Amino acid sequence: MTTVLDRPVRPVVARLRRDRRRWAWALGAAAVLLWSLAGAGLFTGDVVNPGGTAQFGRFAAAALSPALDAGFLGLLASSALVTVAYAVLGTALALALGAVGAVLVSRTTWGRRRLGWLLSRGVLAVPRGLHEAVWGLLLVNVLGLDPWVGILAIGIPYGAVTAKVFADLVDEVPRGAHSALLAAGAGRASATLYGLLPPAAGGLLSYSAYRLECAVRSAVVLGMVGAGGLGYQLSLSFASLRWEQVWSCVYALSLLCLAADVAGRAVRRRLAAPPPGPGRDPVLTGAVVVPLLLVAWSWWYLAVSPASLVSARTAEQLAHVLGAAWPPATDGALLGSLGALAVDTVQMSVIAIAVAALGAVLLAGAAARPPGRLSPARRVGGAVVRTVLLLLRAVPPPVWALVLLFVLLPGVLPGALALGVYTLGVLGRLTAEAVEELDPRPRAALAALGARPVGAWLYGVLPGAAGPVLAYALYRWEVAIRDTVLVGLLGAGGLGALLASEIAAFDWAAVTTVLAAIVVLTLLVDLVSDRARSVMR
Amino acid sequence: MxxxxxxxxxxxxxxxxxxxxxxxxxxxxxxxxxxxxxxxxxxxxxxxxxxxxxxxxxxxxxxxxxxxxxxIGTVHQHLELVGSLRVVHNVNAGRLGTWPAARAAWSLLRPQGVPDVVAALERVGLADRAFERTERLSGGQRQRVAIARLLVQQPxxxxxxxxxxxxxxxxxxxxxxxxxxxxxxxxxxxxxxxxxxxxxxxxxxxxxxxxxxxxxxxxxxxxxxxxxxxxxxxxxx
Incomplete structure (x- = not known):
């Protein structure tokens, strides 16, 4: 007997319809990757430098014997404080700029006036498209060696990003309460205060905590271009080939990043699931009060003075630079090399993201903390993978580039791989979190019907995790193109190297052209990645 | 227990x-x-x-x-399905106990054993939805997909x-x-x-x-x- 479920069976034949657009994007991505690898000389030229392996071995061996003498540790501690102080003040400035900027770029402000909204967003793209280190190099030429360089270099680009995100957060709040207040005759400001800000507050605080985490990393990078702190110490030790000291710096950086990670995660977890009961949450109260105290301390510690911002010398220098920077240089030689270097930069970022995404997917299983009891081997393995990922993202990409230059010949590849391993540290963690959030039941059901582990992973985990991982990877691509400029600034080629040499030569007209090229490139990548993500949805 | x-x-x-x-x-x-x-x-x-x-x-x-x-075949309360996979893959998952890993992986790109899957789906009245994403189906339809998975598993x-x-x-x-x-x-x-x-x-x-x-x-x-x-x-x- 054959029972047929359901009433009249419609004679409809199902056909597999593949999504053409997705396939087009996938093939396009594969082609771009191949083109990038070919551009990096992987298929043709020599890329490995066998002579450097001994040096690399000495460097790696020093990981187990970091410099721990009291004098150097004291130096490290004071450097770490400088880095923290820059991060805190930079974030504070970014949040202030972001709060003001959000009002200027939110849909709530502009309403139906779409053109004004688009224009205001476009204005933000300029400060956002330049890396903190680029801002640092530009500002040092205006302000001289002043703590404001570090603060502004973090505060300006972060302020632009924060303004965009804050505006999005407020715009995404459901409109009901806000419209009701407006209908009841409340003014626009008070309606926003009562109807929009309270529901958005959690997201705003959570994002601010995340920005502080990022600012610690940026402060380290700024140190490498001369603002002092851990990054400065790291590049000094590197330049004098003291590998034990380099590793001490790396471990100190990792601890700092870990502390920022843990604190940020605690705040986000509290916001996602607030403890029951009346009264203030001590963690969240701390998350507001401690940073305020830190801002005051940092101000004192770095001896920041508003006077240097408005001094006559600063105004004079600013006028000089701006005057020399306009009109931008348009000679053929510059434009030609600009085009070639832009290609290098794109190829570098593509390889970096491919390396990072592949590594993240392969490591996601080991890095995630699944619920339930685990075997001891699995737990130790997971802890090791998570620690390695932390080290990878704690060390700034330029340092990775220098390390890779021991064993690779200069060119696109060392920069690309350096960015790749750094991005792997970031993507690996995001991917592990995405895997942890997946529903474990489908996978358990597959194991119960006898699927082998690979099969259960392919059918139960991969389909759910692939979407978020690709979206993160595309998002990180935008970040990577900016970081490519940073790696270039410190010598790994691409647009960054050109920018550094033009700044060093005080050729401000050429600098304007290079900066414009970088901003346009960032915008293009932003656009492509946005399109790709919308196709995936 | x-x-x-x-x-x-x-x-x-x-x-x-x-x-x-x-x-x-x-x-x-x-x-x-x-x-x-x-x-x-x-x-x-x-x-x-x-x-x-x-x-x-x-x-x-x-x-x-x-x-x-x-x-051993188990029907849970339709919670065992993977929403982001097409129906055909969720039904084929019933054969993961017997398929080698390579075939399981290839099937995600090019669905294997489609006639059996369609026959099973026909018995639960969902033959026309074989290539739809499972999360687009209603709760009752998903429960029937879970039953179709058992039909190909043959426990x-x-x-x-x-x-x-x-x-x-x-x-x-x-x-x-x-x-x-x-x-x-x-x-x-x-x-x-x-x-x-x-x-x-x-x-x-x-x-x-x-x-x-x-x-x-x-x-x-x-x-x-x-x-x-x-x-x-x-x-x-």
Whole structure:
């Protein structure tokens, strides 16, 4: 007997319809990757430098014997404080700029006036498209060696990003309460205060905590271009080939990043699931009060003075630079090399993201903390993978580039791989979190019907995790193109190297052209990645 | 069987022979789901032993364990499906116990064994949805996809946990008939946890009642009336 479920069976034949657009994007991505690898000389030229392996071995061996003498540790501690102080003040400035900027770029402000909204967003793209280190190099030429360089270099680009995100957060709040207040005759400001800000507050605080985490990393990078702190110490030790000291710096950086990670995660977890009961949450109260105290301390510690911002010398220098920077240089030689270097930069970022995404997917299983009891081997393995990922993202990409230059010949590849391993540290963690959030039941059901582990992973985990991982990877691509400029600034080629040499030569007209090229490139990548993500949805 | 401090099942001694169609009845929390999870090896008993198809489902590991598990088919409350996969892959997942890994991976790119899948979906009335994403289906449709997965798995023992909870009465009837057929065609067994007394009496030949983790009733369905079952569904005071 054959029972047929359901009433009249419609004679409809199902056909597999593949999504053409997705396939087009996938093939396009594969082609771009191949083109990038070919551009990096992987298929043709020599890329490995066998002579450097001994040096690399000495460097790696020093990981187990970091410099721990009291004098150097004291130096490290004071450097770490400088880095923290820059991060805190930079974030504070970014949040202030972001709060003001959000009002200027939110849909709530502009309403139906779409053109004004688009224009205001476009204005933000300029400060956002330049890396903190680029801002640092530009500002040092205006302000001289002043703590404001570090603060502004973090505060300006972060302020632009924060303004965009804050505006999005407020715009995404459901409109009901806000419209009701407006209908009841409340003014626009008070309606926003009562109807929009309270529901958005959690997201705003959570994002601010995340920005502080990022600012610690940026402060380290700024140190490498001369603002002092851990990054400065790291590049000094590197330049004098003291590998034990380099590793001490790396471990100190990792601890700092870990502390920022843990604190940020605690705040986000509290916001996602607030403890029951009346009264203030001590963690969240701390998350507001401690940073305020830190801002005051940092101000004192770095001896920041508003006077240097408005001094006559600063105004004079600013006028000089701006005057020399306009009109931008348009000679053929510059434009030609600009085009070639832009290609290098794109190829570098593509390889970096491919390396990072592949590594993240392969490591996601080991890095995630699944619920339930685990075997001891699995737990130790997971802890090791998570620690390695932390080290990878704690060390700034330029340092990775220098390390890779021991064993690779200069060119696109060392920069690309350096960015790749750094991005792997970031993507690996995001991917592990995405895997942890997946529903474990489908996978358990597959194991119960006898699927082998690979099969259960392919059918139960991969389909759910692939979407978020690709979206993160595309998002990180935008970040990577900016970081490519940073790696270039410190010598790994691409647009960054050109920018550094033009700044060093005080050729401000050429600098304007290079900066414009970088901003346009960032915008293009932003656009492509946005399109790709919308196709995936 | 204990979970931490909570005893889910205690002193259950139950033997089910081949070809039987057994209904598990009882209030929520009586231990029906735990009993089914013990039978398919998802959980290990804290005391006592479980033998299914002449083997202990939780003790066997590796290849032999997988071969045993491939012979046990479970319908959960349609929670075991992967929403972002197409229906065809979710049905094919029933064959993961027998497919080699490479074939499983290739099938995600180019679906394998499509005629069988479509035949199974036809029996649950979803043949036209074979290539749709599973998350676009309604709750009842997803429950039927879960049944289609069992149809391609061809298990000797069918375990069903509320297999008809999201279906309307007519569909629920047919779904249970389908599961009963599936077990009987291969000389196998059906064990189903059910809420609806009507379904129990129409589709099963033996009724096992659970309350507070103990067996309180074990009789052929023939002599029972809906009123007898109604008491069992009442939550303990």
């Amino acid at each position: 204990r979970y931490g401090g909570t005893t889910a099942l205690a002193g259950v001694d139950l033997t089910v022979g081949p070809g039987e169609r057994v209904a598990l009845v009882g209030a929520s929390g009586a231990g029906k789901s735990t009993l089914l999870e013990l039978a398919n090896g998802s959980v290990t008993p804290t005391a006592g032993s479980v033998r299914v198809l002449d083997a202990d489902p939780s003790a066997r590991s590796g290849r032999a364990g997988r071969r045993l598990r491939a012979r 000797d023992l069918v375990l069903a946990d509320e297999p008809a909870s999201a279906l309307d009465p007519a569909l629920a009837d047919r779904a249970l008939a389908l599961l009963g057929d599936l077990a009987r065609d291969r000389g196998g067994t059906l064990v189903a946890a059910l809420h609806d007394p009507g379904l129990v009496l129409r589709h099963c030949d033996r009724v096992v009642g659970l309350a507070d983790g103990r067996v309180v009733l074990d009789r052929p369905a023939a002599g029972l009336s809906p009123a007898d079952l109604a008491d069992l569904y009442e939550a303990p005071a």
